[in-house]
Amino acid sequence: MAVSTTTIPARKGWSAHLVAGTNIRLIDVEGGQAADLWAYNPADHDEFLSAQHSRVHMGQAYPVAGWTFVTNQRRPILEFTHDASPGRHDCLAAACDSFRYQLLGADPDHASCEDTLIAEAAKHNIRVARAPQPFNVFANFHVDTDGRFELDKCLTEPGDSATFTLLMDAVVVISACPQDIVGFQPGGPTSMAVEILDAPGVSP
Numbered sequence: 568m569a570v571s572t573t574t575i576p577a578r579k580g581w582s583a584h585l586v587a588g589t590n591i592r593l594i595d596v597e598g599g600q601a602a603d604l605w606a607y608n609p610a611d612h613d614e615f616l617s618a619q620h621s622r623v624h625m626g627q628a629y630p631v632a633g634w635t636f637v638t639n640q641r642r643p644i645l646e647f648t649h650d651a652s653p654g655r656h657d658c659l660a661a662a663c664d665s666f667r668y669q670l671l672g673a674d675p676d677h678a679s680c681e682d683t684l685i686a687e688a689a690k691h692n693i694r695v696a697r698a699p700q701p702f703n704v705f706a707n708f709h710v711d712t713d714g715r716f717e718l719d720k721c722l723t724e725p726g727d728s729a730t731f732t733l734l735m736d737a738v739v740v741i742s743a744c745p746q747d748i749v750g751f752q753p754g755g756p757t758s759m760a761v762e763i764l765d766a767p768g769v770s771p
């Protein structure tokens with residue numbers, strides 16, 4: 568039973584300062600939606616969940632249940648404890664940003680996961696200039712056998728979820744990706760939900 572459940576509206580973000588041991592579940596409410604996830608050390612903002620360090624740590628290119636994500640100081644920060652989805656996730660593609668949308672011909676004020684990160688991190692006095700490589704939950708991106716990098720459609724069904732355990736205190740930021748030009752989110756940007764499953768201590 569969740570301690571709290573928060574809806575992340577389509578194209579918006581969520582963040583919380585969580586303590587080690589907290590379990591959170593990210594739910595794709597309507598299906599076909601991806602989320603960008605970051606985690607920062609609240610005591611040292613230069614330390615954060617690092618996709619490239621985690622790939623080396625785990626010896627795999629794609630996150631799966633059982634993964635331990637490490638920081639750029641190679642310390643465990645987040646465990647991917649349970650996957651109730653088709654199992655496709657990415658940590659190779661950059662977050663969408665205003666530059667990406669300019670290149671795609673979108674309006675200058677188009678929302679982006681990078682802007683969401685910057686705004687959410689600021690709530691915790693973390694200044695972010697550019698987004699680190701995110702953990703792209705439910706993103707079905709992959710390298711084909713011929714080396715092409717495909718942004719394939721998300722495979723999630725309504726209610727699919729991924730559950731994580733914090734391995735150190737962290738500010739976690741999640742962005743419901745607003746990508747509506749490149750069609751990897753069937754049905755377009757939709758809302759997501761975050762459940763705090765138990766809370767040794769939560770300070771919003």
Ligand SMILES: [Zn+2]
Pocket residue numbers: 603662663679680681743744745746
């Ligand atoms: Zn995005």
